[in-house]
Amino acid sequence: MLQKPRGTRDFLPDEMERRRLIEQRMREVSRRWGYREVSTPDFEHLELFTMKSGEGIIQEMYTFEDKGGRPMTLRPEVTASVLRMYVNEGKVFPKPIRWCYFADCFRYERPQKGRYRQFWQFGVELIGADTAGADAEVVMLADDVLRSSGVTFDLRVGHLAPMKHLLSDLALGDQRTVMACLDKRDREALAAALDKRGASHLSDPLAALSECQTVAEVFEIAGDVPERARIEETFALLDSQGIDYRPDFGIARGLDYYTGMVFEGFARNLGAENQIIGGGAYRLAHLFGGDDVASCGFAIGFDRVMVSIGDFALAPETVIGVVCMSEARERGLEVARAFRDAGVRAEVNLMERGMGAQIAHAAKTADFAVILGKREVDAGTVTLRNLHSGEQQEISLGEAVAEVAQHGDR
């Protein structure tokens, strides 16, 4: 049998409804903060992503040439596209710009728990506000969105400035290597990397930086960095709103374009792939030919959130099954339409089965059966049978619709 491609998934209706529900909550929370949804192409010029992240990521992407020989790729993430869109057509909008998105992305990686080759991200980008308030808003929104989904998570917020300040004597490439060790919490590799570069004296301060429980401790170690006021203000804003997070100045996020505040979130009940959100302040627009505008955003691994919260019961929906004998087929369509017009999900019989079999089927899939035979057609009535209680009555169509509507959801 033909299999679906590796790392992809099929979603049955129950799961699709759960996904739509959570997705909708995320959108709704973002909307309330003023973040309006945007959409960008599913594929882009390959160059967009190599400009942002380097050539090395090509092997992780679904790249192809279009029929004109242009190098293209299915998007591996959304931030680059949104910033490209900003440069293309968003520059004239009043700042700050608040956008959100929900989109599937593609990466050619080894699938494992919570990691798929086609996966969905919900994210926001706040463009054009270079302030502590902007940094704090993005973290607070992330917290709000994640809470709305019902996922249980730990949030860690940091800033790159103290770490970079300590590493300022090292070459840029060396800084990156050391920061990667820090990000991974690999103290041995960290010590080795520093030793090799004649910077062993930084080992203890850097390790201590990762362990800091408060912002005050950070500056005892890193000294009075220029970003100090902004960092203190950002964290004070988070504290003032009771956001549940831990300061973590060991977060490096490994990427060149992050410029200041960075944060991550982890689901408590997932395995190796437990990071469900990552974000921070960055500068990208200038790479795509725009102004060097400050931005801040996050991306949530939607599928991991869904894995983390697991299956949950959906709100039941009242369903009626139209049971009709062959002489009532057209009447059955009229009756179904009346229920649909009233907002009720109505399914007509299509199987040319006997009445007993139709009712048996309706009993499995519906809450009410609306029975139509010669008698009802002649009398202009319907027989409404409650499939839970077994009670039934022969009444007018209008009365039946009212009865079902009043019943509400199961």
Add this chain to the structure above:
RNA sequence: GCCAGGGUGGGGUAGACGGUUAUCCUAAGGGACUGUGGAUCCCUCGACCCGGGUUCGAAUCUCGGCCCUGGCCCCA
């Protein structure tokens, strides 16, 4: 790319010193039943992941691949 464990009808499974027509449950479709229920009974549908090898004979042994699950690396 690497490591470990797996793969039998749609779902769940039995069968493994190699040997009849591959077991059972469930789901689905039909019938008993042309005006009333999920019961019961009967029938039907439907599987050994793919390919090579060993063998008279492979679901079973062997090799390779694919896929799944988890982990490593990576994680924009």
